Amino acid sequence: MIHNFQEVKLALEVKTFCTVCLKKRVRTIKDFQTLNPYNKNKDGNIKTINEIQTEVANNLIQKEKDLIKSGIICRKCEDPKV
Numbered sequence: 489m490i491h492n493f494q495e496v497k498l499a500l501e502v503k504t505f506c507t508v509c510l511k512k513r514v515r516t517i518k519d520f521q522t523l524n525p526y527n528k529n530k531d532g533n534i535k536t537i538n539e540i541q542t543e544v545a546n547n548l549i550q551k552e553k554d555l556i557k558s559g560i561i562c563r564k565c566e567d568p569k570v
């Protein structure tokens with residue numbers, strides 16, 4: 489049996505900096521959750537689409553804050569040959 493669960497996928501562009509070259513960099517972060525019978529909230533109920541959207545968005549905002557604070561290592565610094 490094939491289950492085709494609805495997926496909530498969001499992407500966020502984070503403007504941050506590279507900790508190596510200190511240049512401004514943009515990184516796109518993504519997060520998703522699927523609507524399915526096993527994806528339950530704290531009360532034990534199946535999460536609604538709205539709940540999932542809020543959670544995914546909050547997750548990304550939290551990740552964005554962390555990345556702005558900590559910076560990233562850009563692709564050029566990660567692989568100097570490129």
Ligand SMILES: [Zn+2]
Pocket residue numbers: 506507508509510511561562563564565566
């Ligand atoms: Zn860099």
